[in-house]
Amino acid sequence: MHRALSVAAALDDEVTILTSARIHDEANPDPGRIRILPLPLDYGEPVAAPDPPNADPTAGGRLHWAPLRQSGLRRRMAMIAAWIDSHTPDVVLSDISVEVTLAVRLTGTPVVSMVLPGRRDDAPHVLAHGVCTSLVAGWPRAAGAPVPAGAARPLVPVGGVSRFACRHPEPGARDRGRMRPRVLHLRGSGGGVHDSRWDAVPEQLGDVEWISLGGPGGRWVADPWDEICRADAVVTAAGQSSIADLAAADAHIVVAPEERPFDEQDATAVTLDRLGLAEVVSRQDSVDQLVAVVRRTLECSRSGAGTGSGLRQAWEVDGAATRLAGVLEAVAR
Structure with a gap:
């Protein structure tokens, strides 16, 4: 749509x-x-x-x-x-x-x-x-x-x-001076199977602001742009619209591909990994591995000189x- x-x-x-x-x-x-x-x-x-x-x-x-x-x-x-x-x-x-x-x-x-x-x-x-x-x-x-x-x-x-192509993240939206890193977890409606591994990640990360949007019974917003732009790292599936919208926000992303017919999301995740545009986790990774990947993405996001990841330009x-x-x-x- x-x-x-x-x-x-x-x-x-x-x-x-x-x-x-x-x-x-x-x-x-x-x-x-x-x-x-x-x-x-x-x-x-x-x-x-x-x-x-x-x-x-x-x-x-x-x-x-x-x-x-x-x-x-x-x-x-x-x-x-x-x-x-x-x-x-x-x-x-x-x-x-x-x-x-x-x-x-x-x-x-x-x-x-x-x-x-x-x-x-x-x-x-x-x-x-x-x-x-x-x-x-x-x-x-x-x-x-x-x-x-x-x-x-x-x-x-x-x-x-992307529906957000006409927008650009405001300078300073990802506040480098903020004490607590902010992670946004985008949960869609297409997979149908709840990945319970992510429930344990926020606690193990420690002093991190973890925001979850979407998913069965979760909080949905019509326009998640501000939440995306304010996040230091975004955890997402690998749907085409999701990746395009996050690219528009120049977000630092962790991609967790979900099972789809014809391995659609796995193929997108492989491409993002090959091009060095995202951290990618697999459905077999342990909670400890997920935590490590999110931490690595946060470090990259908060230590970078700019406000973006370069994904917007790379994803064209x-x-x-x-x-x-x-x-x-x-x-x-």
């Missing part, structure tokens, strides 16, 4: 965002030009109902999610096709569904797709990559521009697209949304 709104804001033409996510009116930067078409979720109702017998959700391994006789999926695809028929878009950006990518291309509409990190050489990805006019990645050029499986040419790395946050918009504009012409 954040990436879609950022790219829509960087375009001059009319944009429609087709999504199952809830987008509040105040989040839309230009309601007259950027329209939202709410889509149903791609499973039947009620949500708790089991799949029908012989649902074959992967179509024999050729797709990721297209179960038979699911009303949500049927209505979703019908709405997308009807919208394309009535609005004849110049280009559609898929972020990121193999099934939607294929459905759009089957209408004869040019489609550009995001490519996520990880190993994506399975049959559905190969098929989707092959039908796209262009493929785009939300990571910097230093992370590489491979030819995705099934594609004919390299993808286009545009950098980390500035101009990323505009570069992605440029790819769409080039395809639309």
Whole structure:
């Protein structure tokens, strides 16, 4: 959702965002030009109902999610096709569904797709990559521009697209004179499994201000920018939006990748480690190892001459949304 709104804001033409996510009116930067078409979720109702017998959700391994006789999926695809028929878009950006990518291309509409990190050489990805006019990645050029499986040419790395790209940390936000170091632990909602190792870390760190945001039952804020900018170190998973937003704040980060399909977060963590942009911990590390990594990050943050880590420049946050918009504009012409 954040990436879609950022790219829509960087375009001059009319944009429609087709999504199952809830987008509040105040989040839309230009309601007259950027329209939202709410889509149903791609499973039947009620949500708790089991799949029908012989649902074959992967179509024999050729797709990721297209179960038979699911009303949500049927209505979703019908709405997308009807919208394309009535609005004849110049280009559609898929972020990121193999099934939607294929459905759009089957209408004869040019489609550009995001490519996520990880190993994506399975049959559905190969098929989707092959039908796209262009493929785009939300990571910097230093992370590489491979030819995705099934594609004919390299993808286009545009950098980390962040909703915070228009902001800059205020000088002195990370107060070097503060006696107690401040650690921000960002806990998302995607993993589903609570990593209890981190519960023991604050006590072992000693005299540290530990702030936790997100997670099941945790405190959530709509705009965590100030908390991020004030932290000497941030502990985070390795989701694309999380890394891009932390890069915008030029934060010093400890990355704890969570298990995801196709090893998405592990691949991002490997890239950050290879480029020397973050401290990375594994799911097998002990509490003592986590404590040591956080301490090392705090020492680096508080002893540095500047206020930032250099991640913003290295992750190419500035101009990323505009570069992605440029790819769409080039395809639309």
